[in-house]
Amino acid sequence: MKNKHISISDCSLRDGNHAIKHQLSVEQIANYCKGADRAGLDIVEVGHGYGLGASSSAFGVAKVDDETMLSVARENCTRSKLGVHFVPGVGKHSDLDMAIEIGVDVFRIASHCTESNITYRPIQYLKAKDKMVYGVLIMSHMADAEKLLKEASGMKAAGADGIVLMDSAGYSTPDIVSEKVSVLHENLGITIAYHAHNNLGLAVANSIAAVESGAEIVDATIKGFGAGSGNTQLEAVVAVFERYGYKMNVKFKDLVNLSLYAENSIISSVPDIKAINIMTGMHGLFTGYGTYVQKVSSDFGVDIFELCERLASRKLVASQEDIILEEASKLARRAV
């Protein structure tokens, strides 16, 4: 097992964008991509936090448009593959065409974990153009292993080359991760990737559990830069995998400069685990809501924890910022 090869998908410039309200600049993208490419990171994912075509009032207007972000990243990634995140119903096929034109290598087509049939068409669309495509199951804590297998099988049948399980709420613990990843790994016969969040301080541990259960790709971000309390910290997880003897194209020592660059020039505040993050994690609310919930609760002058509880009772999935606004407005008026 220790001879196993692990690939790292660096989501710093995509999930990290959530942490700074999608304000990554051209210069930051260019410099980071150059460093990641030099360090030997397998895949570098770039874009608005919610993926292609997501820049909007609802999800936050990105500082740089998709086309510019991807072009700049492409120019600076010669070895690393360039990846994008795409959610049907948010982005359009014309956005995929643009990404293909720029030379994106890896397409990750995402849906809430129980709604994967919305990904079939874009998966087929991309496979017809011979692209590398992964099916992404968001908020995977909201379905059991059997259901996830069923959803993932559909994505595989549509043509997906692999499946990414996302713990988008940072709700999962290593036992849950092991069970779900094993079931997918043993039954699907395609690559499994794991994407963790750190709300309960378990992102690195969950990533290790995923690899031990058959995952071959791990999503990580520099200094954990990502939505809410952040993701699996890239430097830490690579260091652990090295000690365990897994084979990787990236070495911890090559990440040192990248980490320093990110700390000095990109990450205004290093993600930590705030009470709000634990709160969303425990309730299984999308981790990216943390900052937004804080802003909205202060705008409307409502109690943040009461707002969280109400949102949890409505079982919000990802990308429902509008409901947070509505619920806060109701709470402010005490209409319900």
Next chain:
Amino acid sequence: MSNRVAIIGTGSIGIDLMYKTINSKELDLRFVVGRRSDSPGMKEAMLRGVATSSEGIAYLEDNIDKIDIVFDATSASSHAEHDRVFCKHNKFVVDLTPAKLGELCVPVINMESLKDSRNINLITCGGQASLPLAYALKNSCEKVLYVEVISSISSDSAGIATRENLNEYVETTEFALRSFTDAEASKAILNINPAVPQVCMQTTLYARCEKVDIERLRSNVNSVVKKVKEYVPGYNLVLEPLVDSGSVTLAVQVYGSGDYLPEYSGNLDIINSAAIAVAKFKSKVSGAGSRAVAIEERLA
């Protein structure tokens, strides 16, 4: 005769339309056709004693003289094929797919001006829910610069065609938002929510505009909501317009009438209620006095 209706497509939309047509005094349902005789929708139609066929468009072409109005509740790509047949026979069709081949229509905005159109496109459910608000906004400011709509619908109310047509959903909704507001840029998002108990359809509109008249906006929004309520009683403003310099945010929730699908499926109800409103209007303007004949024929 001008009120004889056929429905093509036996998914959730088609069957809910079937019940709405049956319940309408002004419309006369003749056929429900699809492609699979064993689909749940087809069974439902048979159970209700409606004439059905699994021959789809071929059956409708064979019986084209027995109908005046077709509701196409299939998919964007299927509608493109079907419309060749309807065009050949000059048959009036209300298109509920996002194919946007015909004239874009939101009943409270432009139905009356489309009385001579052969193909009426109902855009999308998110379009039907948001365009009345977008139009009210356009009439309350100097210029709409950008308009964005995000709709959440329950997973149970999103059928296979909806799921396969998400790309067309986004494109068509964005196109209609620009067409009805003259905004240069638009954005549409559809979010399918699996939460149980099911979420009711909710549509939030964000816009940037020049010189908004807040009082006028409130009054235009209230008046358009009232008009939509005439055909969709469950259309409710849940977020009054929030105006922050040039930015405007407002939201509606849409409860359905529960004809076939549960009340939370406001997304199906609003587009279907629009279809019924268009069919009634068309039948009224093109064939006054023909109802007696239709009833006689049915009895015979």
